[in-house]
Amino acid sequence: MNECKCGNSKENLELKEILKKYEKDKSNLIQILNQVQEKYGYISTEAQKEISEYLGISMAEVYGVITFYSRFTLKPKGKYNIAVCLGTACFVKGSEKVLDKVKEILKIDVGQTTENGLFSIEATRCVGACGLAPVFTVNDEVYGKATPEMVESIIKRIREEENSVAEK
Amino acid sequence: MKSLEEIDEIRKKVRADLDLRVNENANTQEKHILVCGGTGCTSSKSPVIIENLKRLIKENNITNVKVIQTGCFGLCAKGPIVIVRPEDVFYALVKPEDAEDIINIHIKENKIVERLLCKDIDESVVKKLDELNFYKKQERIALNNCGKIDPENIDEYIAFDGYKALEKCLFELNPDEVIKIVSDSGLRGRGGAGFPTGKKWSFTKMAEGDQKYVVCNADEGDPGAFMDRSILEGTPHSVIEAMMIAGFAVGANKGYIYVRAEYPIAVRRFQIAIDQAKEYGILGKNIWNTGFDFDLEIRLGAGAFVCGEETALLESIEGRRGQPRLKPPFPANSGLWGKPTLINNVETYANIPGIILNGAEWYSNIGTETSKGTKVFALGGNVNNIGLVEVPMGTTLREIVFDIGGGIPNGRKFKAAQTGGPSGGCIPEEHLDTPIDYESLGAIGSMMGSGGLIVMDDSKCMVNLAKFYLEFTVDESCGKCTPCRIGTKRMLEILQKICDGNGEEEDLEKLEKLALNIKKASLCGLGQTAPNPVLSTLKYFREEYLAHIRNKTCPAGECKALAKYHINPDLCKGCGLCKRNCPVGAISGEVKQPHVIDEKKCIKCGACAEKCPFKAISK
Numbered sequence: 001m002n003e004c005k006c007g008n009s010k011e012n013l014e015l016k017e018i019l020k021k022y023e024k025d026k027s028n029l030i031q032i033l034n035q036v037q038e039k040y041g042y043i044s045t046e047a048q049k050e051i052s053e054y055l056g057i058s059m060a061e062v063y064g065v066i067t068f069y070s071r072f073t074l075k076p077k078g079k080y081n082i083a084v085c086l087g088t089a090c091f092v093k094g095s096e097k098v099l100d101k102v103k104e105i106l107k108i109d110v111g112q113t114t115e116n117g118l119f120s121i122e123a124t125r126c127v128g129a130c131g132l133a134p135v136f137t138v139n140d141e142v143y144g145k146a147t148p149e150m151v152e153s154i155i156k157r158i159r160e161e162e163n164s165v166a167e168k
Numbered sequence: 169m170k171s172l173e174e175i176d177e178i179r180k181k182v183r184a185d186l187d188l189r190v191n192e193n194a195n196t197q198e199k200h201i202l203v204c205g206g207t208g209c210t211s212s213k214s215p216v217i218i219e220n221l222k223r224l225i226k227e228n229n230i231t232n233v234k235v236i237q238t239g240c241f242g243l244c245a246k247g248p249i250v251i252v253r254p255e256d257v258f259y260a261l262v263k264p265e266d267a268e269d270i271i272n273i274h275i276k277e278n279k280i281v282e283r284l285l286c287k288d289i290d291e292s293v294v295k296k297l298d299e300l301n302f303y304k305k306q307e308r309i310a311l312n313n314c315g316k317i318d319p320e321n322i323d324e325y326i327a328f329d330g331y332k333a334l335e336k337c338l339f340e341l342n343p344d345e346v347i348k349i350v351s352d353s354g355l356r357g358r359g360g361a362g363f364p365t366g367k368k369w370s371f372t373k374m375a376e377g378d379q380k381y382v383v384c385n386a387d388e389g390d391p392g393a394f395m396d397r398s399i400l401e402g403t404p405h406s407v408i409e410a411m412m413i414a415g416f417a418v419g420a421n422k423g424y425i426y427v428r429a430e431y432p433i434a435v436r437r438f439q440i441a442i443d444q445a446k447e448y449g450i451l452g453k454n455i456w457n458t459g460f461d462f463d464l465e466i467r468l469g470a471g472a473f474v475c476g477e478e479t480a481l482l483e484s485i486e487g488r489r490g491q492p493r494l495k496p497p498f499p500a501n502s503g504l505w506g507k508p509t510l511i512n513n514v515e516t517y518a519n520i521p522g523i524i525l526n527g528a529e530w531y532s533n534i535g536t537e538t539s540k541g542t543k544v545f546a547l548g549g550n551v552n553n554i555g556l557v558e559v560p561m562g563t564t565l566r567e568i569v570f571d572i573g574g575g576i577p578n579g580r581k582f583k584a585a586q587t588g589g590p591s592g593g594c595i596p597e598e599h600l601d602t603p604i605d606y607e608s609l610g611a612i613g614s615m616m617g618s619g620g621l622i623v624m625d626d627s628k629c630m631v632n633l634a635k636f637y638l639e640f641t642v643d644e645s646c647g648k649c650t651p652c653r654i655g656t657k658r659m660l661e662i663l664q665k666i667c668d669g670n671g672e673e674e675d676l677e678k679l680e681k682l683a684l685n686i687k688k689a690s691l692c693g694l695g696q697t698a699p700n701p702v703l704s705t706l707k708y709f710r711e712e713y714l715a716h717i718r719n720k721t722c723p724a725g726e727c728k729a730l731a732k733y734h735i736n737p738d739l740c741k742g743c744g745l746c747k748r749n750c751p752v753g754a755i756s757g758e759v760k761q762p763h764v765i766d767e768k769k770c771i772k773c774g775a776c777a778e779k780c781p782f783k784a785i786s787k
């Protein structure tokens with residue numbers, strides 16, 4: 001969401017739609033942030049301002065809550081967010097090696113996004129698919145019994161798909 | 169809205185229709201194909217299996233077969249799981265394309281699809297789920313409905329005595345009698361600390377307040393634990409019913425369930441369950457004309473482990489940073505918005521309907537002297553049968569790991585079991601015969617915790633594991649109190665130093681001293697238990713720490729900085745593959761001559777060992 005002067009951009013109207021669903025009660029802050037995060041993939045300064053005005057709390061308070069919870073981010077994630085599970089079951093089964101491989105291939109660290117905005121890496125705690133450990137997810141798709149080779153070939157496939165789309 | 173009589177009608181009718189779910193000899197021409205819709209099986213494409221089955225049934229004009237998505241069956245390692253009832257045939261590791269054979273062979277020809285049957289650890293082929301060793305020592309109370317009913321259909325819950333316990337409370341018992349049953353049952357909090365549930369209920373009832381709340385803690389943060397998620401996914405109405413019973417007992421008319429946003433299926437199913445209960449007039453105002461009101465709302469967490477701590481959870485429901493409050497006052501006196509609040513975890517609630525219906529004695533007959541009933545464990549790590557296990561308290565760890573879990577895979581040896589997650593400890597082989605209850609686990613330096621049980625084989629380094637947990641705690645410490653915020657960070661630095669090969673012997677004393685101080689001085693349970701993984705590994709695996717410090721070696725070979733790669737000249741054929749794959753040119757040697765690694769150049773990446781076709785490179 002870019003800075004908007006008129007307050008009527010598409011994003012802003014969508015945000016107002018989300019806000020309308022909730023009473024002006026500050027206990028709804030986390031519910032609203034969850035919705036905004038899900039919709040836009042991050043919570044922009046503009047959105048924070050809008051939310052703080054709606055609930056009648058300071059922006060500092062909104063910012064404080066955002067930075068406390070790991071689901072909320074201040075920057076957009078990549079088009080493909082690769083989340084490697086570092087829960088105990090996955091860790092014991094070698095998920096660190098998978099994470100190392102992702103970092104090595106994408107040349108970015110956990111919490112960062114590649115320059116072209118295509119990939120970001122996240123280290124998550126337990127997605128609950130411990131029976132398939134080690135596990136990583138690409139957006140909502142879960143990949144179980146993961147190996148460094150597997151994640152390598154998936155990144156390769158996504159890159160190829162994206163390239164062929166770009167060529168068209 | 170449905171009257172009590174109408175609900176009873178549904179119960180009778182649907183129960184008769186569902187007889188084939190529990191009775192192998194049910195007198196029916198119908199068949200139900202049950203497909204697991206838990207998170208694990210869903211990740212392995214069980215929704216596509218369901219889609220395919222339904223399409224094939226339609227294409228073949230089959231009218232007597234229904235496909236039902238259920239909650240978790242428990243044996244996640246063999247998922248996706250499909251069961252055909254009433255004959256109770258159990259298919260494992262089913263793929264979407266296997267739907268063809270299930271319909272063509274099983275349904276149309278009435279023959280078992282042999283290739284999809286499950287093999288037990290001893291290689292014997294098993295036809296029924298409960299023939300597996302995995303199930304023989306289990307007793308399902310909290311998980312009773314999981315894998316039996318469609319969690320998105322309230323009628324199926326009602327059919328198996330659902331909401332009957334609530335009816336009993338509202339019409340036959342007064343609040344004190346309800347609390348007495350819960351107290352007498354001996355049920356203790358399943359979230360980890362094991363506080364007697366009846367006591368908590370009675371404190372909240374006695375507290376003065378015009379408004380009281382009932383809260384369900386479903387912020388299952390222990391990484392590697394998924395009991396609560398499976399209950400919410402498999403039998404959400406059990407939790408709703410129990411929260412209502414609790415509301416009736418303590419005098420609350422509003423409930424909140426705080427669920428991790430990382431559990432989308434559980435959240436969705438719970439919302440469906442709330443909506444259905446409202447539609448039936450089970451949730452709402454003046455329920456069944458008794459004058460009892462109850463409303464229930466979901467609040468989503470947003471990824472903070474500390475919010476599993478009850479006062480932090482309350483802060484989060486109120487829309488703030490999840491930082492724990494000072495206790496006392498306890499939530500029973502001053503909880504949500506300062507009002508008396510009862511907080512129990514999902515599994516604790518899931519036991520309640522059964523206790524009310526079957527009586528306190530029925531429940532207290534199961535388990536040990538101090539710990540009654542059953543406990544659900546999420547069994548994971550280096551063990552054959554990964555999955556969800558519900559056993560009577562007092563079952564030994566050995567029974568869980570070896571009889572139920574089927575032992576350690578790949579011919580490796582058991583090294584330790586970890587219970588209680590980042591708050592618990594590592595239990596070595598010598599304590600495997602400890603019966604599981606709150607006190608015994610505490611006595612050997614671990615804790616019951618919420619039910620994560622991770623098994624580790626001998627390739628795992630205990631120092632590295634302690635470091636892993638500390639990294640978690642440092643990440644998740646909320647920062648409110650100094651011992652936890654800074655103390656755990658210092659402990660992590662010392663562990664890092666040891667894993668890097670720079671440790672000194674006095675570091676172990678420093679670690680122990682710090683650990684004890686953090687335990688004593690931290691504000692909440694997170695800090696008070698954070699040092700447990702370090703203390704328990706120091707107690708049982710001190711030699712391993714000393715090997716890192718004195719000999720600069722990691723006996724398990726996990727700590728990268730201490731690894732020394734070595735080419736065995738007798739096995740090396742001089743193919744040169746390692747040399748070509750070494751990213752830093754640390755390997756030299758002539759073709760067909762044994763190669764050598766220059767330790768000074770080696771960055772211990774392990775690429776050579778991975779590539780060597782002759783397994784000549786060891787660390």
